[in-house]
Amino acid sequence: MTRLLVTDLDATIVFNRSVSPADREAMARWRAAGNLLAIDTGKSSFATRDVFEPLGIVFDYGVVFTGAVLIDSSYQVLSARxxxxxxxxxxxxRTIDLPGVTTYATTIETDYILADNNDEVSPILAVFEQMPLEEMDSHRFIGVPLRVTDDALRQSLQEEITQRWEGVLDCHRNQEFLDFVPAGATKGSGLRTLxxxxxxxxEVEVWTIGDSWNDLDMHAVADHAVALPWSPPEVTAVCETTVGSMAELIDMIMEGDRA
Structure with missing residues (x-):
């Protein structure tokens, strides 16, 4: 049997655009033992590579753009919507002039920013290129991430935009972000594509670890779903256990092998 460990990134293993030495060592040890490691994230492949490559982190497969794109270990696209x-x-x-909203748009190659009305850069999406609105028609986009700092505005924008484009796009929430992606694209659907x-x-035994609401569909595909201590109650409720870190989870699984 093949064991596949699937991990969310932000607030699961990535904090302030880095990954702890303990988690990096544990993931390398997991793969060295013949297991597979996949990432499953709302980040683009561009943003993922920007964090991982300087740290020397290697994975086997990546579900990126909240399930809209599947990549291999070399960041080559295997499928995309x-x-x-x-x-x-x-x-x-609809969003570039709203106070408290940062509007991004992502292509296969690059993350772009259309407007920053928060006057600060989020560590979740920190590397991007500027793009004026009028240039958007010359690109094909995978998604539109919005950072919305006001809870009420975040909720209203999610309802307004998903109602306008019902059946065309879906919205997934992760912390302060709303990620608008093609309809049917979820972390779970991307994992099923893999x-x-x-x-x-x-024959694959699937372990998932993730902290937020957009991980619910991913956890639903798993044989063993794992949350973090800071996960919302809705996420913890669907998981079989909670761990403090990726390293703790890998130690738990591998120690179980030796028991």
Missing amino acids: HLPDGVARDVAT LDGPLAGR
Whole structure:
């Protein structure tokens, strides 16, 4: 049997754009023992690479853009879904002038920022290029992440935009962010694409670790779902256990092998 450990990034193993030495060592040890490691994140492949490569972190597969894109260990795209033309620009047009909202748009290659009305850079999405609204029509976008610092505004924007584009895009919440991606794209659907595609025909035991609401669909696919101490109650409720870190989880699984 193949064991696959699937991890969220931000606030699970990535904190302030870095990964602890203990977690890095544990993930390397996990792969060295013949197990598979996958990431499952709302981040783009660009943002993931920016964090991981300087730290020397290697994984086997990546579910990025909240399930819209599957990549291999070399960041090569195995499958991808885009928003229909014009949808990303419509969302950005509605948000670029709103106080407390930072509007991004992501392509396969690059993360772009359309407007920053928070006057600070979030460590979750910290590396990007500027793009004026009028240039959006010349690009194909995977998603539109919004950082919304006001709880009430975040809720209203989620309802307004998903109602306008019902059946076209979905919205996933992660901390202060709303990630608008193609309809049906979730961390769970991306994980199923991995299991039904590159890993098809193999008997796979799936472990997932993730802290937030957008991890619920990922956890639903797992044989063993694991939360973090700071996870919301809705996430903890669907997980079989809680651990303090990735390193703690890997130690727990591998010590169980020796028992």
